Amino acid sequence: MSKKKKQDPDAPKTGKDLARSPRGFPDRREGLIHAQAEMIDRVTSVYRRWGFEALDTGAFEYADALGKFLPDDDRPNAGVFSLQDDDEQWISLRYDLTAPLARFAAENWQTLPKPFRRYASGPVWRNEKPGPGRFREFLQCDADTVGAPGPHADAEMIAMAAEAMRAAGAGDSEFVVRVNTRRLLNAVLSGVGASDAGTHLTILRALDKMDRLGESGVADLLGKGRMDDSGDFTKGAGLDPEQVKRVLAFAQAGRETRGETLEALGQAVGTGEEAQAGLDELTAIARALEAFGCPEGDVAFDPSVVRGLEYYTGPVFEAELLRETLDEDGNTVRIGSVGGGGRYDDLVARFTGEKVPATGFSVGISRLATAFAISGNIDALNGPVVVLNLNREDPSDALRVATELRNAGIRAEAYMGGSGMRPQMKYADRRGAPVAVMVGEDEIAKGVVTIKDLKEGAKQAAAIKSNAEYREARPGQFEAPRSEMIARVREIVEAAE
RNA sequence: GCCGCCUUAGCUCAGUUGGUUAGAGCGCUGGUUUGUGGAACCAGAGGUCCUCCGUUCAAGCCGGAGAGGCGGUACCA
Missing domain, CATH: 3.30.930.10 (Bira Bifunctional Protein; Domain 2)
Incomplete structure (x- = not known):
């Protein structure tokens, strides 16, 4: 496929348009x-x-x-x-x-x-x-x-x-x-x-x-x-x-x-x-x-x-x-x-x-x-539960888990990006997710899910000094049988509200 | 509308008397480890130096005009 540029006579002659909003018309998030x-x-x-x-x-x-x-x-x-x-x-x-x-x-x-x-x-x-x-x-x-x-x-x-x-x-x-x-x-x-x-x-x-x-x-x-x-x-x-x-x-x-x-x-x-x-x-x-x-x-x-x-x-x-x-x-x-x-x-x-x-x-x-x-009186809202996608060939497990959570009335999404695990955790963090759920090969073999309480994890991490130790500790994280996933996630989500 | 100040990367800012290819810190993206958020290590992306015109062999730097931002003031049905 060759990229063919459309000739638009009205388009600016050089480069990019300025991404900006007129003053007095702020974006609201x-x-x-x-x-x-x-x-x-x-x-x-x-x-x-x-x-x-x-x-x-x-x-x-x-x-x-x-x-x-x-x-x-x-x-x-x-x-x-x-x-x-x-x-x-x-x-x-x-x-x-x-x-x-x-x-x-x-x-x-x-x-x-x-x-x-x-x-x-x-x-x-x-x-x-x-x-x-x-x-x-x-x-x-x-x-x-x-x-x-x-x-x-x-x-x-x-x-x-x-x-x-x-x-x-x-x-x-x-x-x-x-x-x-x-x-x-x-x-x-x-x-x-x-x-x-x-x-x-x-x-x-x-x-x-x-x-x-x-x-x-x-x-x-x-x-x-x-x-x-x-x-x-x-x-x-x-x-x-x-x-x-x-x-x-x-x-x-x-x-x-x-x-x-x-x-x-x-x-x-x-x-x-x-x-x-x-x-x-x-x-x-x-x-x-x-x-x-x-x-x-x-x-x-x-x-x-x-x-x-x-x-x-x-x-x-x-x-x-x-x-x-x-x-x-x-x-x-x-x-x-x-x-x-x-x-x-x-x-x-x-x-x-x-x-x-x-x-x-x-x-x-x-x-x-x-x-x-x-004056700082607007509280940060909790984001959705983020289900990490650990199998890039076949995301089905992550999709299934997210669906399960949604069907239980929990706001949840599977990670839709194309990046590795670390960026996925960063994403969950930035979304303000209360919980990240991981279902990889290990978990599937054992019939469990790994649940990470991100707020609790952040709290525990504050006491950890070295980066290596931080990686070892996996703060705020635990395994739960698949059958208990919804109850455990709901517990954390409700506590975060 | 009027007055003042300001404009170099997403942010905060360096940038010598005008002189090769414009930099830093932070942030961002990713990798190290298709399995871990921060404060480890490595790499990467990101710039019409606000714009145009002028001076000059040469402009981020000098001159002019304009635009945009911030503050004040006016107005606010």
């Missing part, structure tokens, strides 16, 4: 996949227990259904991934699960039970610069209630968010759900006499950075502006020192307990109509959280929480992982917010014209899983 699936499972079971029903929508939506991005200019892919369908209409990959829900609710409003309560999980896509724990394709797990106007519906989301965080694996004082309301933020904005929308945005964005930049950084952003470490300058809101002080006093009104924070906020925010509405809203949420039995430590009122700027209309909340995460070099990695939500009363109205109050919460599964992976 066994450990992470399993951890994420488990996390989704736990979070959705919380949502189900609170009475939410499942809904899946497709990856693509019409671009205009997703909101303000109408990709009619030169950059149709700013923020979202968009492409033109056969019929020339622009479609976009969903960037969250809320906008598709709003579309679905509007489309099916007549027939839905109202309020409509659904959960959803799946990948979403954002065309942004990735960072640690930040991807261009990532998993979210949401719950929303559409058609519920009262603050107790928001409180339900908040309490459920805390429960979801716990279910996902965050323990006591390893996370906090921070809660605020847009009404108080609006009250502060009008309190300092900021009138134009641009200044509003700048002030809100500055507040949002409270936890990261601290008081002085935020003060700079509220005033003249701030110079960052790289020498880049961010223009400030241009407030005078007195106004800056007022805004900061509000932003720092957070206290130990929700009750104390409410009091401090009452002082900081003044007596306007909007301020009172905001305080009433938080007070109602506090009362409902009480009724839900939500632990004081899980949920805090924090006036510096802002969240995204467009569609939230009332309470906003954010789940933050407090546990310190260190990367392999020992540097602190800032994962930040791992979930968020709020009230969005105008989102469905975009389709129906009718105002439909809605509130929801989203857990960032990818981010949470990244945080857990970085």
Whole structure:
């Protein structure tokens, strides 16, 4: 057979293609996949227990259904991934699960039970610069209630968010759900006499950075502006020192307990109509959280929480992982917010014209899983039992043994490579196999199998000093009659789990 | 998007004033032993020195442009 190269005019002219994935689209392997699936499972079971029903929508939506991005200019892919369908209409990959829900609710409003309560999980896509724990394709797990106007519906989301965080694996004082309301933020904005929308945005964005930049950084952003470490300058809101002080006093009104924070906020925010509405809203949420039995430590009122700027209309909340995460070099990695939500009363109205109050919460599964992976909280999984193939002319014995194990419900494979015994043991080791099973001529003649407990073997090997001795010792290894193989292997596999 | 730093083997890095065939350690693959995972011994594979253009008799090294990576910042519906 002669190797004939196909002439492909589109192929690169020289050598190999680069084996690489686009940034922000990481490969996910066994450990992470399993951890994420488990996390989704736990979070959705919380949502189900609170009475939410499942809904899946497709990856693509019409671009205009997703909101303000109408990709009619030169950059149709700013923020979202968009492409033109056969019929020339622009479609976009969903960037969250809320906008598709709003579309679905509007489309099916007549027939839905109202309020409509659904959960959803799946990948979403954002065309942004990735960072640690930040991807261009990532998993979210949401719950929303559409058609519920009262603050107790928001409180339900908040309490459920805390429960979801716990279910996902965050323990006591390893996370906090921070809660605020847009009404108080609006009250502060009008309190300092900021009138134009641009200044509003700048002030809100500055507040949002409270936890990261601290008081002085935020003060700079509220005033003249701030110079960052790289020498880049961010223009400030241009407030005078007195106004800056007022805004900061509000932003720092957070206290130990929700009750104390409410009091401090009452002082900081003044007596306007909007301020009172905001305080009433938080007070109602506090009362409902009480009724839900939500632990004081899980949920805090924090006036510096802002969240995204467009569609939230009332309470906003954010789940933050407090546990310190260190990367392999020992540097602190800032994962930040791992979930968020709020009230969005105008989102469905975009389709129906009718105002439909809605509130929801989203857990960032990818981010949470990244945080857990970085801090070493994802356990290595056990691999399959590996049956070594010791007879290269005829692998039948190995195949038969593997089949026997599988039929007994044990995850097992026969070695399929072409290498000798040593590489086969290395393979079993690398697969994380709890057990290697050997059936060679000797064993067949004696009617036995040799079983090696790889975890036990590794343990014993640690005490062995010389290579020769190691080879002699065959740690963790024993013979068993063929008839007892399944029982003995199962014993070890179960102990390893 | 803006600012800064970086780019030689899978990884961590050497590479002299520009001068034969670009190296090491670790890792990987295998063999020694068609029967043993590590830290023994032996061997092997693996490089468009990020790319292109320029300077030069000669470029991993010098100049320019671009790409990619990392960090910060902005944005995050």
